[in-house]
Amino acid sequence: MSDAKQVKLKPGDTIGILGGGQLGRMLAMAAARLGLRCQIFSPDPDSPAFDVVLNATCAEYADVEALELFAGDVDVITYEFENVPSAAAMVLDARRPVLPNRKILETTQDRLAEKDFVTRLGIGTAAYADVTSVASLREAIVRIGLPAVLKTRRFGYDGKGQAIIREGDDIAKVWTSLATKSAILEAFVPFEREISVIAARSATGEVECFDVTENEHRDHILNISRAPAAIPEALAEEARSIAGKIANALDYVGVLAVEMFVLANGTGPKVLVNEIAPRVHNSGHWTLDGASVSQFEQHIRAIAGWPLGKPVRHGEIVTMTNLIGDEINDYEKWLSVPGATVHIYGKGAPRPGRKMGHVTEVRPPKGK
Ligand SMILES: Nc1ncnc2c1ncn2[C@@H]1O[C@H](COP(=O)(O)OP(=O)(O)O)[C@@H](O)[C@H]1O
Ligand SMILES: [Mg+2]
Incomplete structure (x- = not known):
């Protein structure tokens, strides 16, 4: 069923989303703004995405009957996480288009298959x-x-x-x-910095990349993203072209993220691909408030068969800070920071390492 070219949603149509975390929630919110409905499928009754949709299916991914009913309720199906079990994807794909295409899951669920794929494209990895x-x-x-x-x-x-x-x-x-x-x-890559490219590809093969983002991790969890990355334009162009090449080779429809390492001053390739996420990505959250079209809206547009936006960044630099664990308790402090926009995911207890929300800050262009 996954022929993306058949899909052309109209306002009022319904998108099925597998996964009920913050990414599913923000996808559903972006869809709502475009007049599209979403139905969330998640086994977790406390899914934060359930709060923002009228219809939800709370069932296991192995529950074939629930999957079939869900497919019957929606016009196209997408996912917010790459570990969708392949059996579930197969059941759904027999009934409704699943975008991005389920074969992409096979490549990106397995680090070895993913690295082999990137290498075959002539792109460098560790x-x-x-x-x-x-x-x-x-x-x-x-x-x-x-x-x-x-x-x-x-x-x-x-x-x-x-x-x-x-x-x-x-x-x-x-x-x-x-x-x-x-x-x-x-x-081990002695990288100078880590960057990511969030790219959208439409069913007709157009690719739109957001500004290259620079990412700082703390305890292996993304802490801060900044756009644009402080790298020369030629390097940014190379990073975007790598993401485009990957999206084209996968015949991808939707938003994908490519995480990369920038090498300091080596003689070999300057950029190495670390991993591919076949979905919207934490390092693209800055686009919610920092660009004319967000990564979530681009994904919805792509899988709906609609034209992609041509994203324009607001401001000179946009920063996204994750609120991890107890940091969410600072939300009131953030609410009064000039230029800051606060996003709270509506999750339960703030366990250590749990992504609870984020803040975007737009620095206006000089002289404004
Ligand atoms: N080969 C590597 N060399 C140096 N640092 C690495 C390497 N692989 C991963 N890291 C560091 O660990 C982080 C998480 O690794 P990654 O492969 O992206 O896994 P995941 O994001 O799925 O946990 C990376 O963002 C990077 O900071
Ligand atoms: Mg990673």
Whole structure:
């Protein structure tokens, strides 16, 4: 069913979203502004996205009957997270178009498949190796060197399922700690900065990229994003063209994020791809208040079969600060910061590391 060219929604039509977190919530809010309805599918009864839609399905992704009923209620289906089980995607795809295309999930759910795909496109990544045992880990270390980063092939996020291996570490212990049989070892990249490109691609193949964003992590969780990244225009152009090449090669419809490392002053490639997220992304939240069209609206437009916006940034620099865990308790302080816009996701308890909200700040152009 996933022929994007068949999809042409009209105001009043309904988009089905798999996943009920803050990304699904912000997608539904963007859709509402365009006169489109959303129905959220999520197994978690406390899903923050349920609060902003009239119709929700609270069921497991393995519940075929619930999936079928959900598909029957909606005109097109999308997702806010890449770990949609492939069986669920297949059930849905037999009934309604699923965008982005479900084959994209297979590539992006697996770090090894993703790196192989990027490499085949002639785009640089950190040196990497498939690791399935402590013996293959030792071989990979000989080839790649240390320090290196060992990552589970699947289900990693916010630095979970990763370990840095340094000279002198107990390799067997690191391997056991990851508790997996399928991992990837990556050379540690001594990056100067981390950037991401949020790109939208329409069903007719147009690509629109937002300004390249610079990202700072704290405890492996995104802390601050800034747009535009403080990099030369030629490098920004290279980063955008990499994202466009990936989107075209995947025949992608919707918004995707490509995380990249910028190397300091090496002689090789200046930009390496770290990972691809087949969805809207935390590093694109600045676009909600900092651009004429947000990443959420671009995604909705793309999967609706509508023309993409040509995003124009508001202000000289736009900053996005995540409110993680207890930081959400500062929301009143943020409410009175000049130029700040506060977003609270409506989640329950502020556990450590949990993304509870974010703030965007637009710095007006000089002289204003
Ligand atoms: N090969 C690497 N070299 C240096 N730093 C890395 C490497 N891989 C990951 N990191 C750091 O860890 C962060 C999280 O890793 P990433 O692969 O993006 O996983 P996820 O975002 O899914 O947790 C990156 O943003 C980066 O800061
Ligand atoms: Mg990442």
